[in-house]
Every structure is written in C-alpha cells, then in structure tokens.
Amino acid sequence: MLQLKDQLHTFLRCSIGDGNTALFWHDYWTELGPLHQLFGPTGPRSLRIPLNANVSRAVSNGHWSIPSARSEDAVTLQIILSTTVIPSSSNRADVFLWRNSSGGFGPSFSSRVTWERLRVTRPQVPWYSVVWFKEEIPRCSFISWTAFLGRLPTRDRLISWGLSVPPGCVLCSLADESVNHLFFQCPFAVATWSRFCGRYMASPPSSLADVVLLCQQLPGPHASRAVVVLKLINQVIVYTLWRERNSRIFSGVSSSQEACSRLVDRAVRDRLLSLTRPTATAPSPSLLELFFWFVSPFS
Known part of the structure; x- marks a missing residue:
C-alpha cells in the first residue's frame, strides 16, 4: 500500500488547511515530498510524531511543535515549516491537488491526463x-x-x-x-x-x-x-x-x-x-x- 501511495506522489499534492486530513509522514504536503522517505524509519521517534499522525498533530498552541533539530534533514524541515502556513481549525479543510495537462496541480482529477503521463508511449502502428x-x-x-x-x-x-x-x-x-x-x-x-x-x-x-x-x-x-x-x-x-x-x-x-x-x-x-x-x-x-x-x- 505504501509503495502504491509513493507512486501517486508523482500526480498528487496536498494543500494544507486545517491539517486534519493530510498525513504528516506519507502525504506530499511540503517541498520535501513525503517525509517518511526523507527521515526513514527513525523519523517518527526523532520528531516524536506517530507514523500515522496527520499534519495537525505537529501543531501546538498555534505554532509548529517540532523537537530541536539533530540532523541536517531536521534543520531543512524546520526551515521549510517556517514559511508554511500553520494548520488551524479556522482554516478550510486540506485539499488534494492532481497534476493537470500543463504539468501543474489543480483540484480536479483527469483520468486522461493521468493515463497520458503514466503510459509508455510508442510509435503509432500503421494499422x-x-x-x-x-x-x-x-x-x-x-x-x-x-x-x-x-x-x-x-x-x-x-x-x-x-x-x-x-x-x-x-x-x-x-x-x-x-x-x-x-x-x-x-x-x-x-x-x-x-x-x-x-x-x-x-x-x-x-x-x-x-x-x-x-x-x-x-x-x-x-x-x-x-x-x-x-x-x-x-x-x-x-x-x-x-x-x-x-x-x-x-x-x-x-x-x-x-x-x-x-x-x-x-x-x-x-x-x-x-x-x-x-x-x-x-x-x-x-x-x-x-x-x-x-x-x-x-x-
């Protein structure tokens, strides 16, 4: 299941609102991609955030609640979070965005666009x-x-x-x-x-x-x-x-x-x-x- 989810990240992003839907470790909600790929299996222990926690779990009293950085990856994450909107219950719900025909991301899913990006194109046969x-x-x-x-x-x-x-x-x-x-x-x-x-x-x-x-x-x-x-x-x-x-x-x-x-x-x-x-x-x-x-x- 995680392997399939990793493949989806090519086509799927998450725009954070209240942080109650996006998963902290598995969804692509920062520029760093899925954080479990960056931090590995020791990530949940080093950041004290459970593996299946949502993004709002990393917020306390209106601020990001991340332990002091003990690695370069943790420092990079803190820098990224300093420019990221902090999830709040007053914000809209999290929104998942799909890759569109122009290469960007939008709220609507197109099976045609996704298929064109998934398939391996070959020369058109004459018949x-x-x-x-x-x-x-x-x-x-x-x-x-x-x-x-x-x-x-x-x-x-x-x-x-x-x-x-x-x-x-x-x-x-x-x-x-x-x-x-x-x-x-x-x-x-x-x-x-x-x-x-x-x-x-x-x-x-x-x-x-x-x-x-x-x-x-x-x-x-x-x-x-x-x-x-x-x-x-x-x-x-x-x-x-x-x-x-x-x-x-x-x-x-x-x-x-x-x-x-x-x-x-x-x-x-x-x-x-x-x-x-x-x-x-x-x-x-x-x-x-x-x-x-x-x-x-x-x-």
Whole structure:
C-alpha cells in the first residue's frame, strides 16, 4: 500500500488547511515530498510524531511543535515549516491537488491526463485506424486487434509453445494454420472475401498488411467514407472465420462457406443500418449505399 501511495506522489499534492486530513509522514504536503522517505524509519521517534499522525498533530498552541533539530534533514524541515502556513481549525479543510495537462496541480482529477503521463508511449502502428474507429463492432475489433498483434492462439503458435496439436487448417485441411492462412490464404477465406469484391476491391487481400494498404489507397470520389465500410468488412470477416474455426474445433459444428458469407453480410448491414442516418447536409451516398457498391447484396 505504501509503495502504491509513493507512486501517486508523482500526480498528487496536498494543500494544507486545517491539517486534519493530510498525513504528516506519507502525504506530499511540503517541498520535501513525503517525509517518511526523507527521515526513514527513525523519523517518527526523532520528531516524536506517530507514523500515522496527520499534519495537525505537529501543531501546538498555534505554532509548529517540532523537537530541536539533530540532523541536517531536521534543520531543512524546520526551515521549510517556517514559511508554511500553520494548520488551524479556522482554516478550510486540506485539499488534494492532481497534476493537470500543463504539468501543474489543480483540484480536479483527469483520468486522461493521468493515463497520458503514466503510459509508455510508442510509435503509432500503421494499422491502428483499421482496428479502432467509431463505426466498429467491439467484439470484432477485439479479435481483429489480437490478429494484428499476432496473438491469436492459432495452431502454429500453439505448436511453438510446445503443445501437441494437429497443425492443419480445420477450414480446408490443405495447409498448416496461421493467421495469414486462416484469414486470407485458405480457400474458405478467399471465397468469403471474394463475395465482397467489386467496385472498390478488385480481388481479395492476401494479408492484414494488404488490408491496411488498401485502406490507404482506396480509389474513388467517396474513398474516405468507403474505407469505413472496408474496415468493417475486414473486422467482421476475421471475426466470423475465427468463430467458425473455433466452432469446428471445440463443438464439432460446421457451417458452409455460403452460410459464413451471409453472416458477414448480415452483420455489416446491421451495423451500417444502426448508424445515424444522413441528413440533407450529410455526405452522399450513405455508408450502406457504399456497401452495396462493394458487392451485389444477397437476396
């Protein structure tokens, strides 16, 4: 618990009022930081202030009540306290301040600002917008994201972990299962992708990298909106193929390629129908109309 509290001090400060809330040893209420880090385990005994005491415990008769300094750290503390407002019951309550976007501290907490300071930033991957976009289907985005990361437990990965599993693809039995084979090279997958080839996509992509490249180079006057449809088709196909693969392995239940294609078509249409309908000032055609341009709709 103390270790977690020490980590919070990067983001948290305390402005002293009546001194009844801030902890003398553990909170960051002076320029010296948490005093238990400065004085160590002997601090409470040398300053005669209990380990869990609040700041008001160090005040007596309206003055700081600290024993005579016997170390350089104690001298430094006394100098700091001489310029610090003395806690009083007539003052406001202690206020905890959170680090804000400018690097200072304020009374409001922002999870976004805190996260941006906590996380280790890395270069943005080129496929992020193919996975995360506002029109996504969350369950499909998650599987697509895991596929881009190369972390789906395909049979080639399971074998690399030392597990004894058959290597063959359960959708076609013609090659070993991997991410590229399962979603793009398997005849079952190629046939599924082919049902959505048309004006914007002349032939099925051969890898996730091809999907990213196609999204970046999609032709036509409505390409910026058509790419949303393409990203959605990609996610739903990956999700549907992964679901079919698992159904065959774990339940022994198989669906035809035609049935899987219809599932993809229905899921994409349902998602596009659920989106806000275009207004008179909105771009035309609609996303659903652009989907029809990708492929002749099923009857």
